[in-house]
Amino acid sequence: MDIESKWRDKWRDAGIFHADPDDREKIFLTVAYPYPSGAMHIGHGRTYTVPDVYARFKRMQGYNVLFPMAWHVTGAPVIGIARRIQRQDPWTLKIYREVHKVPEEELERFSDPEYIVEYFSREYRSVMEDMGYSIDWRREFKTTDPTYSRFIQWQIGKLRDMGLVRKGAHPVKYCPDCENPVGDHDLLEGEGVAINQLTLLKFRMDDSYLVAATFRPETIYGATNLWLNPEEEYVRVRTGGEEWIVSRASLDNLSHQKLDLEVEGDVDPGELIGREVENPVTGENHPILPASFVDPEYATGVVFSVPAHAPADFIALEDLKKNSELLERYGLGDLIKGLEPINVITVEGYGMFPAAEAIQKFGVESQEDERLEDATGELYKVEHAKGVMSSHIPVYGGMKVSEAREVIADELKSEGLADEMYEFAERPVICRCGGRCVVRLMEDQWFMKYSDEEWKEVAHRCLSSMKIIPEEVRANFQYYIDWLNDWACSRRIGLGTRLPWDERWIIEPLTDSTIYMAYYTIAHKLRGMDPEKLDDEFFDSVFLGETGAGDELREEFSYWYPLDWRLSAKDLIGNHLTFHIFHHSAIFPESRWPRGVVVFGMGLLEGNKMSSSKGNVILLRDAIERHGADVVRLFLMSSAEPWQDFDWREKEVIGTRRRIEWFREFGERVSEIWDGELALSELPEFEPESFAGKWMICQLNHRIREATEALESFQTRKAVQEALYLLKKDVDHYMARVDGRVDVEVKMVLAHVLSAWIRLMAPFTPYTAEEMWERYGGEGFVSEAPWPGFREEAISREVQVAEEMVQNTVRDIQEIMKILDARPERVHLYISPPWKWDVLRIASEVGKPDMGAIMGRVSASKVHSNMKEVSEFVRRILRDAGKSEVVEVDEYSVLVDASDYIKSEVGADVVIHRDADYDPENKAKNAVPLKPAIYLET
Known part of the structure; x- marks a missing residue:
């Protein structure tokens, strides 16, 4: 039996990761439960290894640690996957066969969405167990479990009772294929893409309107023309009793917002080029001109041109004036001659036509120039932040652009001259089902009122009481608490819990995953209970009742709550993690609010972004089979801190395996030194007498302290550096210092190092640590052994500096010899x-580089009669200021103690002089504190 299966069986049989309330201080941490629609890859491995390392560490420190796991199977993506499997979609079949490596006989059953989540839930748990995660599996559940659904209905009912759930219309990301709103969790592409509101300005042409979308309705006063793309398809549609002309490609999005929209027929854009439309504000006529830059999929596919303030319009107009072929084709020669920019906005640092200046500043040469986007972005920001409407603009002259924009848009809409629509800030946005998403204006929809100002205030209070790692992302949470608007919290189809007051709707996945950490505390005790008995009164009693009343479930919850740490990816700050704060702060009293959040970075594979949909992943099971779980764990924890992006590089992973092999070899070497009689559980207290021994114990305590402090703040990379790489370097040096000497002190030093070292590595490489702990006489499981403590008094800076002096002296001698x-x-x-x-x-006492002050103090103290020598030495001190610290050591004793080591390193006898009794080349005068002078006698 290999050591991984051996220790998994032993842990399971002993139930050592089952966490029940007792009299110890508790730690309760959770990580985002997975949506099991595909196999685990190495990115998931990092996500779930970080909390496991921390859980193991705190457990060894004596805490009662609860680390549970569940499966998030609600939502629509898995239904979309099942549908694609049903219709034998080639791309989907290829992904599940080749990337997720689903056996053919299993894939045949994937037309059932519930079987998909059942299959991958089993797969996930199996891989998590293989990775050695110290999870309390008794608390496992699925979000479709009837008891969990009752809990979710209780949660959303509490929020509705508080007035925090409303019914209405709101723009949402929507998948037409799934017929459902989607959140970032549901997307293959487009996570974090915002929904922007645009103003639709209606330019009349006969009995129709060409409807142009804009973020800047205030620039309508500077319009000179409209742009259409003559190579694309346009259509006439009827909505709101009006006939609009828009691009055919825009219908997918627009039809989900204008629900009465009907297509009446095609329009040849080529026949519209050269015709005129009426400006809805100024009443002036503007020509329709051709432009290839118009994206038919964006907004309406119709753009109005403001060349004074839009660099793209300015350069497009200039390009058109030079394009004799287009001018001749559409007969635009005379029409375009009179088109000149019209100023609308005054902004400091720019003249009448800022777009032309921006074009010149960025060196833009044509519409295809990549620098055009930069010029546009900078100008738009400046005009919005600092611009004012120019004085000649009627009514609004002198008003800040940021204010005029909203006022003008509202007035035009109220007069029927404008409308509005919503569009993604970036495209494409792709659902997990493979469908292209649109913005849909959901009517008769239920929303979480994250816009509620009082709720936002409470959420901010909750956030301010929490630890955030890394601290710099706290500003992101503050931004999203302020930025979040009402959130569509229900859907028509999908797996999940139905709204208790309106069963036509299913609660969407991000809304049913906000306070489930509380459910973990009692999940194992609800198994087998009748869901009908779990009513609001039941959950009120468990989660909101007074403690100490004797109820077992309430006492279990009260023991574990509040949640100490929540770990999740940084791309979930804008939704799940912030929702987590909102919901806890609303439902629970302040004493139960979450205490901390750790945010993860993203994963790369050989420098490229990982993506299951693109096949650019390595499955975690494959990595375990190839390298072993401990190697995978150690690499994932040492390649970057959790909040940094990590990069899986095969060569470096192989190098990590060699580090573990060296660690095992060290254990074997120590065992051999002890003649196989090593018993780590029986080691007595011990203080070495030799300087090398004191140094090794000093370094051991130093590494333990640094690794401990790093793990307390989830700095897994720093912890591994201290606990493995730097400690290995220390041990290598110590072995060189004792140079094969085997005496009682060396044996005891190495045994104490090995005992502490195995325990230091146990959270990172639990299988290796357990095997070594057992082999070398450790008592019980190392997973339950005490974390190695450090003695501050053993960490002597004097000892460290003295050994640094020895090593520096060896290097100096070797350099001179060279x-x-x-x-x-x-x-x-x-x-x-x-x-x-x-x-x-x-x-040092003077504390500043002041030659006069130092010389004055030295002269008064009469430490040396030769003031010239003193002056030269002080100049050297000032020149080297900051390069050394004043730590006094007995240089003579240290060097005498290390003379055999120095001799072995340089290949010559070593003579240590306290006084310059033999100094044929007058070298002694060069000696300074911690840097002996050197003379080579050949």
């Missing part, structure tokens, strides 16, 4: 005279 190309018979080392230590101490 320069002189010499092989000396003896190396003479001269330590610094006492007066230089006195001067260094005085300089």
Whole structure:
């Protein structure tokens, strides 16, 4: 039996990760439960290994740790997957066969969405167990479980009772294929893409309107023409009793917002070029001109041109004036001659036509120039932030652009001269089902009132009481709390819980995953209970009742809550993680509010973004089979801090395997030194007498302290650096210092190092640590062994500095030998005279690079009679200021103790001089504190 299956069986049989209330201090942490619609990849591995490392660490510190897991199977994406499987969609079949490696006999059953989540839930749990996660699996549940659904109905009912759920219309991301609103969690592409509101300005042409969309309705006063793309298709549609002309490609989006929209017929855009439309504000006539830059899928496919303030319009107009072929084809020669920019906005630093200046500033040469986007972005921001409507603009002259924009849009809409629509800030937005999403104006929809100002205030209070790692993303949470508007919290189809007061609707996945951490505390005790008995009164009693009344469920919840740490990806700050704060702050008293959040970075594969849909992933199971779970865990924890993006690189993973092999080899070496009689559980207290031994114990305590502090703040990379890589370097040096010597002290030092080292590595490489702990006489499971404590008094800066001096001295000798190309018979080392230590101490007390002050203090103290020598030394101190610290050591004793080591490193006898009794080349004068002078005798 391999060691991984061996220890999984032992952990399971002993139930060591089952967490029940007791008299210990608790730690309760959760990580976002997965949506099991595909196999786990290495990105998921990092997500779930971080909390496991922390859970194992805190458990070894003596805390009662609860780390549970569940499966988020609600929503519509899995239904879309099932539908594509049913119709034998080639792309979907390829992804599930080749990327997710689903056996053919299983894939045949994927036409059932519930079987998909059942299959991948089993797959996830199996891989999580293979990774050695210390999860309390008794609390496992699915979000479609009837008992969980009752809990979710209780939650949303509480919010509705508080007036935080409303019914109305609101723009949402919508998948026409799934016939449902979608959240970022449901998307293959377009996560985090915002929905923007645009103003539709109606330019009359006969009995129709060409409807142009804009973010800047205030610029209508500077319109000179309209742009259409003559290579695209346009149609006449009827909506609101009017006939509009828009691009055919815009219908997918527009028809989900104008629900009465009907297509009446095609329009040849080529026949419209050269015709005129009426400006809805100024009443002036503007020509319709051809432009290839008009994207028919964006908004309405109709654009009005403001060349004074839009760099794209300015350069397009200039390009058209030079395009004799187009001018001749559409007979535009005379029509275009009179088109000149019209100023609308005054902004400091720009003249009458800012667009022309921006074009020149960025060196834009044509419509296809990539710099055009930069010029546009900068000008739009400046005009919005600092611009005012020019004085000649009627009514609005002198008004800030940021204010005029909203006022003008509202007035035009109220007069029937304008309308509105919504559009994605970026495209495409693709649902997990593969369908292209649109913006839909949902009527008769239920919404979470995240726009409620009082609720926002409470959410801010909750956030202010929380620890956020990394701290710099706190500003992101503050932004999203302020930015969030009402959220469509229900859908028509999909898996999930029905609204208790309107069963036509199903609660959407992000809304049913906000406070489920509370459900974990009692999930194992609800199994087998009749869901009908779990009414609002039941959950009120458990989660909101008074504690200490003897109810087992209430006491279990009260023991574990509040949640100590919530871990999730940074792309969920804008929804799930912020919803988590909103819902907790509304439903629970302040004493139950969450205490902390850790935000993860993203994963790369050989420098490229991972994507299951594009096949650019490595499955976690494959990585485990190829490298072993401990190697995968260690690499994922050491390649980057959790909040940083990590990059899976195969060569580096292989290098990580070698580090674990070295660790095992060290254990075998120590066991051999002990002649196989090593018993780590029986090691007595021990203090070494040799300097090398004191240094090794000092470094061990130092590494333990640094690794412990790093793990307390989830710095897994720093913890691994200290606990493995730097400690290995220390051990290598110690082994060189003792140079094969085996005595009682060396044996005890190495045994104490090994005992602490195995425990330090246990959270990262639990299988290896358990095997070594058992092999070398540790008691019980290392997973339950005490975390190695550190003794502050054992961490001696004097010892560390002294050993640094030894190592630096060896390097200096070797460098001199290299320069002189010499092989000396003896190396003479001269330590610094006492007066230089006195001067260094005085300089430190002065505390600033002041030659006069230092010399004055030195002269008064009479530490040395030769003031010229003193002056030269002080200049050296000032020149090297900040390069060294004043830590006094007995240089002579340290160097004498290390003389055998120095001799072995440089290949020559070593003589340590306290005084310059033998100094044929007058080298002793060069000695300074912690840097002996060197003379090579050949």
